[in-house]
Amino acid sequence: MRGAIRRLLLSMLDPAKGAPPAAAPAGQQVWMIVGVNGTGKTTTVGKLAARLEQEGNKVLVCAADTFRAAAVEQLAVWAERSGAEIIRGQSGSDPSAVLHDSLSAAAARKCDIVIVDTAGRLHTRSNLMQELDKMRRVANRKVPGAPHEVLLVLDATTGQNGLAQAREFMKTTGVTGLIVTKLDGTAKGGVIFGIVQELKVPVRFIGIGEAIDDLLDFSAEDFVESLFSEMPRYAQS
Ligand code: GDP
Numbered sequence: 069m070r071g072a073i074r075r076l077l078l079s080m081l082d083p084a085k086g087a088p089p090a091a092a093p094a095g096q097q098v099w100m101i102v103g104v105n106g107t108g109k110t111t112t113v114g115k116l117a118a119r120l121e122q123e124g125n126k127v128l129v130c131a132a133d134t135f136r137a138a139a140v141e142q143l144a145v146w147a148e149r150s151g152a153e154i155i156r157g158q159s160g161s162d163p164s165a166v167l168h169d170s171l172s173a174a175a176a177r178k179c180d181i182v183i184v185d186t187a188g189r190l191h192t193r194s195n196l197m198q199e200l201d202k203m204r205r206v207a208n209r210k211v212p213g214a215p216h217e218v219l220l221v222l223d224a225t226t227g228q229n230g231l232a233q234a235r236e237f238m239k240t241t242g243v244t245g246l247i248v249t250k251l252d253g254t255a256k257g258g259v260i261f262g263i264v265q266e267l268k269v270p271v272r273f274i275g276i277g278e279a280i281d282d283l284l285d286f287s288a289e290d291f292v293e294s295l296f297s298e299m300p301r302y303a304q305s
Contacts, residue, residue: 074292080261081271081288096174097181098207098214102200102241103221104233105188108249108275110139112221113185114146115275115283121151125180130170131156132163132203135187143185149280153177163187163199164206171210184215197240204241217244219272224250224257234263243267249275251302252282256295276302 099116101109110133117127129152133139137159147154155173157166167184174182186203189196207214220243222230237243246264248257251274260271271286284302294302 070296074296077261077292077295078288081264081291095213096171096179096211097216098171098184098211099181099217099219100184100186100200100203100207100215100241101219101221101247102186102237102243103188104190105136107188107221107223107226108247109133109188109221110142110146110185111278112219112247112249112273112275112283113143113183114150115280116183116273117147117152118150118280119283120181120183126178127152128170128174128177128179128182129154130167130182130184132166132170133185133187134159134161134163134166135189139185139187146280152183153179164202167203167206168210171207171214175210197236200237200241217272218242219245219247220269221247221249222259222263224248224255224259225253226259227255228259228262230259231262231266234267234269238267238269243269245270245272247271247273247275248286251294252276253303257291258295260291274302 101113103109113129117129120127129143129147131140131143134157140156144154155170170182204215218241220237246269248260251257274284274286276282276284
């Protein structure tokens with residue numbers, strides 16, 4: 069019975085499979101990281117920057133969450149740790165302007181990949197969506213094919229509300245992949261079954277802690293296995 073359930077769950081995650089994005093050998097890549105506040109966007113940008121730097125890419129992070137001053141400071145710390153470059157705007161400045169500057173700087177400094185941290189405030193949701201849409205357009209005007217990835221960060225502990233978030237971000241930002249954070253706690257992240265089935269986007273990475281290397285490629289097999297284990301599978305020792 070367990071075997072049958074495992075197989076069924078794995079087949080439900082089929083659309084979630086797909087190789088994690090890798091920086092293209094030629095041309096600058098732009099990845100936008102979106103999601104509501106507190107899901108782990110800034111932390112994930114830091115972890116991604118570190119991983120891509122380790123893989124030999126020249127990374128620039130764009131601190132476009134100008135709404136939350138602490139996010140910019142937080143990102144500066146991550147950038148220093150990972151060896152990535154950072155471009156930041158004044159608190160309250162237009163995120164699209166910061167993105168524009170970041171893309172110019174990335175071209176001048178010959179960076180391979182720009183990772184964009186975006187705002188995620190909930191109470192002005194329609195403004196947020198307009199802002200993200202504008203950022204998409206700015207990116208596209210400056211770099212052909214950009215944004216190459218729009219990765220939606222979902223907090224595993226928010227449960228079914230994640231589906232509503234995914235629907236909304238999908239509508240405006242054209243999400244290309246998911247990152248599920250906080251799987252190191254007791255939350256199992258079962259909401260991704262519904263999201264993957266409905267929106268047909270792959271899960272790219274999972275966050276399993278607050279440290280710089282706590283970001284793993286998503287494995288459907290490991291994920292399904294984690295649903296059966298008594299102990300949280302991704303728990304930190
Ligand atoms: P943002 O508002 O979306 O940018 O979220 P932050 O990056 O500021 O993260 C919010 C909180 O979640 C911080 O305390 C992070 O350290 C924490 N966090 C982010 N990712 C993970 C994760 O994978 N596991 C755990 N346990 N905490 C995380």
